Amino acid sequence: MTVTSTGIEAETPAVGDPAHMRTESPTAPGRRLLRAFATDVPAVLSTGYIVVMVLAAIFAPLIVAVSGWGPYEFDQTAIDPNLGAIPVGPLGGISAQHWFGVEPGSGRDIFARIVYGARVSLTVALSATVLTTILGVVFGLLAGYLGGFVDTVISRVMEFLMAFPALIFMIAILSALPADNRVLLLVLVISLFGWPYLARIVRSQTLSLKEREFVESAKASGATHVQIIFREILPNLQSTIIVMATLAVPGYVGTEAGLSFLGVGVVPPTPSWGQMIASAAPWYAVDPMYFVIPGAFLFLLVMSFTTLGDRVRVIVGSGEVRA
Template identity: 65%
Template sequence: MTIAPTGLQVSAASLDQGAAVTPADPRRHPARMILRDPAAVACLAYIGLVVLMAVCAPLVVRISGWGPYEFDQSAIDPNLGGIPLGGAGGISGEHWLGVEPGSGRDIFARIVYGARSSLLIALAATALTTVLGVTFGLLAGYFGGRTDMLISRVMEFLMAFPALIFMIAVLSAMPADNRQYLLVLVISVFGWPYLARLIRAQTMSLKEREFVEAARASGASRTQIVFVEILPNLRSTILVVVTMAVPGYIGTEAGLSFLGVGLVPPAPSWGQMIASSVSWYAVVPTYFLVPGTFLALLVLAFMVLGDRVRAAVDPGGLR
């Protein structure tokens, strides 16, 4: 598990080169290129399905007939330690993906609400990471000097710090209440330096361009130059990094929940479900396979989509 998604490590030079190129051919528009790619369309479809499922979670579980916290003791065999009745982990018309061994809770309902938890944490962490990374990257790259030195030292410290150990220690010492907010905060603290480093490098390059010199000569303030002239030229970089960051943060949340320092029971979490399935894997493998498959496919879909987005906005970046 890594705090910095692979996408955050894309080179600033290649992104800067791609950002400076505006395709003249409408067929080369990034959105058109992505929609013409079957793999990207399949990833978008799966991501859209999971997002829709998470947004409409109360309605979805109402249709299925079971909530994420309801116990169905009739679906498990107490004489065998709570093993689900029937084949394939208790999959039936009543429980579409089976039930949890020992408790009888509906796996489908927990998958639906687990998707909501994972996406909310990942998207919130990505948003906070983007705000911090873009702000500090712009400040360091444009102002330079002591400002750049201070921000750069903080970035280097956070990037070199054993983030996973720190996150486990901090989250273990915190109360279980509002754990999702703590997850967002801790993940963002260690995530923003990777984006800030890219933004800093590109800002240092852009501030020497002719359009910035022209704005400066016309009397534009520093704020106007940074947010009106430079920031719009960083949209491609930010889009690529955001797309790559989401799967990393989904995996981070799942990993922390698996280790027992993320979301705590009874809050639904895919990582927590995978951790609970370890002791049941030999007798009820579906309890591990169902959340594991949903998690793996969602992370894979975001990563593949991120690669396609990067290829669309930066044609020279993937070979």
Template identity: 60%
Template sequence: MLMALGAPLITALTGQSPTEFHPEAIDPALGGLPKGPWGGISAEHPLGVEPATGRDVLARVVWGARLSLLISLLATLLATTIGTVLGLVAGFQGGWADMVIGRLMDLLMSFPSLIFMIALMSVAPDGNRELMLVAVLGLFGWPYIGRIVRGQAMALAGREFVEAARVLGATRRAILFREVLPNLTGPILVVATLSIPGYIATEAGLSFLGVGVRPPTPSWGQMIASAVPWYAADPVYFLVPGLFLLVTVLAFNVVGDALGDLR
């Protein structure tokens, strides 16, 4: 996360841009392979360069981290907000509200979400694809949080402190957001933290398939896709974004598990 936040500073210190081509760093006689060992690793390019283009891998990795984390965090925020509000209403209100929201959750959860994401992103305009990714990930992600919040809200609806608030004349909205919601912050935080690595992996998968972020905007999934034809001749270019993706997803899973243990 620090690397993603400091992406402009890192690229300023290295003097490299994620979109700048370096034809002098590749060897046309070898089909565009980087000059030098280990994918062209050198003092100027600490993680080497891309085959065929010569773009700096470090610059693209740090800016790709910024993009992946921004999309996943915003998607988590959107899904958590929608899921929490609708889950609270469904679990606490019951009746027709629970039936309508519950059937909507069932409908969205029954979709093969990845296929629908690919279809939606394939026809989406090339304008602001980052916001489109946030919207699509949040749209298909909120029912999972909503289910958990709904179940917890139903369990809390009959507790003594809720009945006491009713007797004291508190409104339904006040009971929901002042009494019930504070008692759900723990499970919501755990589920939201565990959702982030899933969104990171999904964004990388969509970019890998060519329906996510468009070049030249750097993305880890896009880098892995472009590295596939070169993995035998230049394995470093394939391994670097893959390892960063692996470590990031693993780290968020560990944090989520730790928060769950603390509860």
């Protein structure tokens, strides 16, 4: 059997029965979720902004080539050395040459660094979300389904990691590690402290699902543990996993920006929104746009992912999407 969002159990044909192959595809909730989104304006707007940022990150070299300035190029003519190297012109030097102005002191093009900064933020956030989701689902399923000693060990590890003040330990770990492959290190460190939260929820639901009659029926029909997990339990966890993963992304975007702001994230001159905001602090009084522009992009990206995750939660919780 499978469990619907209303709690009603539906008959599932025995494993090996031809009728079993006609049960609903595990991807069906995802298709219904997309259909529900079509009439949800906040979800559509949030998704639209996220798609634009993802495309900008993917095609950053082409976009920057059109703008005419790379993220590492210095335009000394765009800053005034007689006025402390602040940008020439209004609004931080915004012009036909520099669409978002230039960095004070260096003359680097802000638009190019925003586009490449989106690549860093999204790579870290999405990669960390994928890794934490995989780890959380695997360890949560193992702990909940196998129980006993396995459950005890995994649960103690989860409690141990959740008890740490994560940000402080992230700073300490990243400060002690070499600067090479900083994006990969950020993904690994964020994932290390992120997976227990999903694993705990998956474990709790697995403990409940494995006692249901449809699982007992599958066991009686000769299904293996792997078949039970992938055909009976995991499909009933899809909605929870989708919601948790979607809500995790904005947190990881903010974490990467915060770590870069504190100087332990990506290493200069690699562009990062958090790094740009930190660099803008001394210039805020004379060039507020240098702070406002990366701050606005970061705010909109986090808000879009948060709104999207909230709409997914509402749609799934309302029963519009059933597992």
